[in-house]
Amino acid sequence: MAGRFIAIDWGTSNRRDYLIEDGRVLRGSRDDRGILEMDGRGYEEAIAAVRAEHGDWPVLIAGMAGSNRGWREAPYVDAPAGADAIARALLWVEPGRTAIVPGVAWRDPQAPNVMRGEEVQLLGAVAAGLAPANGLLAQPGTHNKWVEMADGAIGRFSTAMTGELFALLQHYSILSRQLGGEITPGAAFLDGVHDASAKPLLTSLFGARAGMLLGYRAEADVADYVSGLLIGADVATAALAGRDAYILSDEALGGLYAAAVAALGGIPHLVDTRAAFVAGMALIWSLIP
Amino acid sequence: MAGRFIAIDWGTSNRRDYLIEDGRVLRGSRDDRGILEMDGRGYEEAIAAVRAEHGDWPVLIAGMAGSNRGWREAPYVDAPAGADAIARALLWVEPGRTAIVPGVAWRDPQAPNVMRGEEVQLLGAVAAGLAPANGLLAQPGTHNKWVEMADGAIGRFSTAMTGELFALLQHYSILSRQLGGEITPGAAFLDGVHDASAKPLLTSLFGARAGMLLGYRAEADVADYVSGLLIGADVATAALAGRDAYILSDEALGGLYAAAVAALGGIPHLVDTRAAFVAGMALIWSLIP
Numbered sequence: 001m002a003g004r005f006i007a008i009d010w011g012t013s014n015r016r017d018y019l020i021e022d023g024r025v026l027r028g029s030r031d032d033r034g035i036l037e038m039d040g041r042g043y044e045e046a047i048a049a050v051r052a053e054h055g056d057w058p059v060l061i062a063g064m065a066g067s068n069r070g071w072r073e074a075p076y077v078d079a080p081a082g083a084d085a086i087a088r089a090l091l092w093v094e095p096g097r098t099a100i101v102p103g104v105a106w107r108d109p110q111a112p113n114v115m116r117g118e119e120v121q122l123l124g125a126v127a128a129g130l131a132p133a134n135g136l137l138a139q140p141g142t143h144n145k146w147v148e149m150a151d152g153a154i155g156r157f158s159t160a161m162t163g164e165l166f167a168l169l170q171h172y173s174i175l176s177r178q179l180g181g182e183i184t185p186g187a188a189f190l191d192g193v194h195d196a197s198a199k200p201l202l203t204s205l206f207g208a209r210a211g212m213l214l215g216y217r218a219e220a221d222v223a224d225y226v227s228g229l230l231i232g233a234d235v236a237t238a239a240l241a242g243r244d245a246y247i248l249s250d251e252a253l254g255g256l257y258a259a260a261v262a263a264l265g266g267i268p269h270l271v272d273t274r275a276a277f278v279a280g281m282a283l284i285w286s287l288i289p
Numbered sequence: 290m291a292g293r294f295i296a297i298d299w300g301t302s303n304r305r306d307y308l309i310e311d312g313r314v315l316r317g318s319r320d321d322r323g324i325l326e327m328d329g330r331g332y333e334e335a336i337a338a339v340r341a342e343h344g345d346w347p348v349l350i351a352g353m354a355g356s357n358r359g360w361r362e363a364p365y366v367d368a369p370a371g372a373d374a375i376a377r378a379l380l381w382v383e384p385g386r387t388a389i390v391p392g393v394a395w396r397d398p399q400a401p402n403v404m405r406g407e408e409v410q411l412l413g414a415v416a417a418g419l420a421p422a423n424g425l426l427a428q429p430g431t432h433n434k435w436v437e438m439a440d441g442a443i444g445r446f447s448t449a450m451t452g453e454l455f456a457l458l459q460h461y462s463i464l465s466r467q468l469g470g471e472i473t474p475g476a477a478f479l480d481g482v483h484d485a486s487a488k489p490l491l492t493s494l495f496g497a498r499a500g501m502l503l504g505y506r507a508e509a510d511v512a513d514y515v516s517g518l519l520i521g522a523d524v525a526t527a528a529l530a531g532r533d534a535y536i537l538s539d540e541a542l543g544g545l546y547a548a549a550v551a552a553l554g555g556i557p558h559l560v561d562t563r564a565a566f567v568a569g570m571a572l573i574w575s576l577i578p
Binding site for chain 1: 365394398400401402403432447448450451454457458460461462463488489491492494495496500502503519523525526
């Protein structure tokens with residue numbers, strides 16, 4: 001389809017709206033009405049409010065609003081999946097007016113995987129020329145995806161529970177007192193990245209505490225070290241050696257992943273996630289049959 | 290020293306008291322006044338109450354009461370550490386009347402480690418003939434220790450944050466709905482044990498969710514699988530091949546570790562922790578100069 005439309009990035013904790021025409025954002029807004037806040041109710045009213053704000057245009061929704069914990073469940077499209085397959089598989093809540101982008105599934109019984117929301121950024125990064133059509137892309141966050149793009153389509157991918165695990169350790173574990181501060185990719189972080197490949201994660205995590213108690217590591221360095229352990233273990237799961245890795249992330253977290261990628265022999269590139277999302281939604285919109 | 294004494298196993302969440310004479314328990318009690326509940330106060334009064342219950346005998350305390358979050362900090366003894374070294378290094382709160390057993394430190398800058406409370410069970414297991422003087426011992430729980438005993442002394446050891454990590458995942462993670470039930474060491478558990486050696490832990494944890502969403506694993510099997518992943522990763526850290534492994538644990542958790550040990554090529558033996566603790570305290574008591 002052509003013409004203006006409203007793209008909504010409807011995640012677990014946040015929602016971002018963009019009024020898009022010809023791939024350009026005319027206006028946008030953001031709030032914290034993610035699907036947890038919605039709690040399964042009021043989606044029609046929320047979309048009516050978005051149209052009241054941006055104009056009465058068609059609405060294309062991506063993200064967790066399409067999950068079984070969101071508004072309507074949009075069944076997964078099987079990878080390899082290009083933008084055309086996704087555009088054909090939209091879940092139309094109101095034909096021609098309101099649609100939800102499906103997630104993508106990798107149906108390998110030995111390494112099954114799913115994504116929901118990430119597919120738009122991936123396809124958009126390639127469409128906008130921010131990442132190559134056959135590159136290795138990463139999407140750090142609560143759950144980091146490593147994705148092999150194949151001729152611009154989403155190919156094999158894996159997911160590491162890195163951000164969630166760090167948050168659990170930070171909030172609830174025996175290490176929580178040490179994990180509060182800002183993380184920087186200095187010597188302690190790189191120590192963690194190295195140890196993640198050299199030693200078992202479960203013992204290194206306790207070793208972070210023991211090393212501090214015995215005076216081998218400053219308490220102020222424990223957070224950087226533990227972050228390095230987890231991100232290092234995550235990056236080590238990617239087939240990286242000598243390859244370019246395109247990291248879709250904000251600068252703070254993206255900088256940590258870039259440091260780990262470089263330390264483990266890859267060549268990191270940071271990609272702007274907003275630009276990738278907008279390009280992805282515009283591409284899918286243009287391909288709707 | 291000889292004669293009757295009161296042994297207290299003063300942990301983070303619980304406290305157990307034993308009146309011991311000649312290595313035999315004359316009477317015992319147990320409550321939930323661990324060091325968290327004590328919150329740094331009232332130790333003198335608590336010990337007076339123990340003496341009022343069991344008689345006015347000397348008191349020997351082991352466990353987290355001797356940590357910087359307990360009553361008085363008893364500095365670590367360096368490993369290799371035998372019962373004689375520990376008996377010489379007791380922290381006497383009141384000479385001849387009340388003492389605290391020190392923890393043990395492994396001061397290797399590449400793999401520093403500490404224990405506090407575990408040392409008594411380890412030494413006691415060997416003293417009571419429940420484990421050999423040069424065996425490999427494990428102590429599953431919040432933090433599992435793998436310990437190489439050397440001529441009856443505590444040698445090199447490592448610690449895996451296994452139980453704590455499972456509890457974090459069970460209570461707070463995206464997998465929490467699936468991790469509530471009882472764990473049994475069946476096919477799904479052994480699948481996890483196997484995957485722990487074959488795949489990165491961070492991706493297998495998310496894979497547990499993806500496999501369920503895509504129908505490759507029954508939701509009822511997720512808890513067993515995730516437990517198998519973590520215990521399998523833990524057991525894989527031990528130098529196990531073909532060796533006997535002596536597991537100091539209750540039957541439920543010990544049974545899971547035994548299954549993982551057997552699956553990874555070791556020969557598991559369960560050791561009674563109460564008997565090991567009592568024997569350890571009696572041994573240390575007998576060696577006080």
